[in-house]
Amino acid sequence: MTQTLIEKAERHFQAGQLEAAKQTYLEALKHNAQNAFAYLGLGKIAFQLADYDRAITLLSQACQLSPYPQDALILLANSFNAVSSPADALTSLNYAMKQYPQSKTVLSALIQQHIRMGNVPSAESLLEQQIASDDALFSAYGWLDRVRVWHKPLSDSQWQQLRQLSEQSSGRVKMLIDYALGQAYDRVGDFQRAANHLRQANAFQLSLCDFATKQLAPFYRSIAEHFPAGTNTSKNTENETITPVFIVGLPRTGSTLLEQMLARHSQIDTVGEQPFLSNVCVPLLEKASQNRFPACLSEAAQLDRDKVAAHYINYLSKHSSAKYVINKLPANVQNVGLIFALFANAKVIILNRSMKDVSLSVFKNYFAHNEPYFCDLAQFAEFADYTEELTNHWRSQFSGQLIDIHYEALVSSPQEQLIAVMDYLGTSMESQCLDQHRTAAVVDTLSAIQVRKPISQSSVGRWRDYADILFKPN
Structure with missing residues (x-):
């Protein structure tokens, strides 16, 4: 019964029916007051409604009750950030990393936390792990952030790796690598090569967009x-x-x-x-x-x-x-x-x-949402x-x-x-x-x-x- 209610609540949440989701999660807690998934769901709702203090309380409870609190820990960290408690957010993510040392999701969240806090050396060290991943897409995101933080210049072997990846990859992986290479060449003043890679990256992302800017008029x-x-x-x-x-x-x-x-x-x-x-x-x-x-x-x-x-x-x-x-x-x-x-x-x-x-800055940077004005100079x-x-x-x-x-x-x-x-x-x-x-x-x-x-x-x-x-x- 409780599991059925949790699944029903999750469907409500995914459909944006937050009040219905909330009531269903609360109903699940009546059947089982120790249900970690109900607390996690209520925490997600509180977070979406920007009630961050309540989100922290609910997500902390979810972490205590769940044998697998990875998602709750990450959202708890986001909630701490929202109330200007980055040290608590970092503590949550460091704990998650100890519990899930092989988790790409946790590693990515911890890296982004260090970047948000300006802990560049720590972020760069962890990015080396991400770049070394066998998951090509995950690694490509790591390369993009590695160039972005630029605490120390790329080594000759890293330049060679990036060039080879650009030549050998396709699809989203190549797009991210080309954004990274474009920004890296820009860093060292090779603007022609930078532009070549940025054009390729932007052109591919433009192909993923499902509308044209003129439709916004x-x-x-x-x-x-x-x-x-x-x-x-x-x-x-x-x-x-x-x-x-x-x-x-x-x-x-x-x-x-x-x-x-x-x-x-x-x-x-x-x-x-x-x-x-x-x-x-x-x-x-x-x-x-x-x-x-x-x-x-x-x-x-x-x-x-x-x-x-x-x-x-x-x-x-x-x-x-x-x-x-x-x-x-x-x-x-x-x-x-x-x-x-x-x-x-x-x-x-x-x-x-x-x-x-402004146009150059937009063209140089990767925006996660595929919006045509962010990847085409004319549409921008x-x-x-x-x-x-x-x-x-x-x-x-x-x-x-x-x-x-x-x-x-x-x-x-x-x-x-x-x-x-x-x-x-x-x-x-x-x-x-x-x-x-x-x-x-x-x-x-x-x-x-x-x-x-x-x-x-x-x-x-x-x-x-x-x-x-x-x-x-x-």
């Missing part, structure tokens, strides 16, 4: 249409114990750098890149209004908006007691109208950067146009309520830019914000290594290295 237009000039913004001041701050724009514009600089401030904290607005708030509004986004907002009653706003603020308050809490998900540029409709005191920072530098230009058009709409509609920051100015005159941001937020500058590289926080983006280095202008104008290779005029 109606969606972006519909957002502006449902948030026309003069749309009312929230007047609700009940949630003003916390000021929600959003850093938005295109990816690879320096949002992690700005986030970590701001998070050094005594009154500012961050939840990282959290899709909470799109994954939790929007579905609540859609359910209340019986309409899809973006139409759901204009159809939702003010009372429903206030409830959703309180839900988001409650989520932030569980994470932090800071006055200002950042969400730096770039895609929230789509949600700026929603943000101001929910929060009277919201702060939105639009991050800008040279488009060619389309995506950037849609984003800029929508951003200009927000600038017009919410004039005086937003602030624009440029990456180039941030790295050339960081103190001046931070003072401007602090004035906008309504607080004062603190000197430690200029020492973002000293952060002990977990950083879960592609910039996890770079952001732990002192502020530098070395990435400004990098596209010129590829001016005659990738950016030739038509």
Whole structure:
């Protein structure tokens, strides 16, 4: 009976029916109060709902009850990271590694934890194990991270291995190896070879995409249409114990750098890149209004908006007691109208950067989701146009309520830019914000290594290295 209930609950969970899954797991516990799978399932639900403290309690129970707690330990580590307890996360994963020394899943999780924490030598040592794996795909992911951390240059034998793998591999394995080789050649200044491998990697990933960027145009237009000039913004001041701050724009514009600089401030904290607005708030509004986004907002009653706003603020308050809490998900540029409709005191920072530098950074990096604008320069230009058009709409509609920051100015005159941001937020500058590289926080983006280095202008104008290779005029 209990096993049947667990299987039923898991089906509900996979279908996104979280409340039904929760009730079924609770029913299973009535039959067997020591069922580890029920606690694991409830922990997964709590984690997905961003109730991380409860997730930690439930997953800890699952670990104690299960003879095979691998999945619970990994999710427990993720929960610890979410509440800014990276040391506890590392302890969980080190314990998992001792229990499952042959597990690729645990090894990968431990490596990523070290990268997130900036423990580069530890990550690099473990990556040697991953690279040596007989699993070609697992090894290829290891090569990609090995080049990414770049604590020490590749040896001659490693260069030879990578070249041979590129020639002998196919499919996803070759794609990952070509991304790794492209980044490795870029590191040593061989930009022609770098571009050759990056072209191959991006072309294969583009073949895996199941839509074209131009298909997004109606969606972006519909957002502006449902948030026309003069749309009312929230007047609700009940949630003003916390000021929600959003850093938005295109990816690879320096949002992690700005986030970590701001998070050094005594009154500012961050939840990282959290899709909470799109994954939790929007579905609540859609359910209340019986309409899809973006139409759901204009159809939702003010009372429903206030409830959703309180839900988001409650989520932030569980994470932090800071006055200002950042969400730096770039895609929230789509949600700026929603943000101001929910929060009277919201702060939105639009991050800008040279488009060619952004394009190059996107082209060089592997993004796990197969999205065409991340693996084709022409389609990225389309995506950037849609984003800029929508951003200009927000600038017009919410004039005086937003602030624009440029990456180039941030790295050339960081103190001046931070003072401007602090004035906008309504607080004062603190000197430690200029020492973002000293952060002990977990950083879960592609910039996890770079952001732990002192502020530098070395990435400004990098596209010129590829001016005659990738950016030739038509």
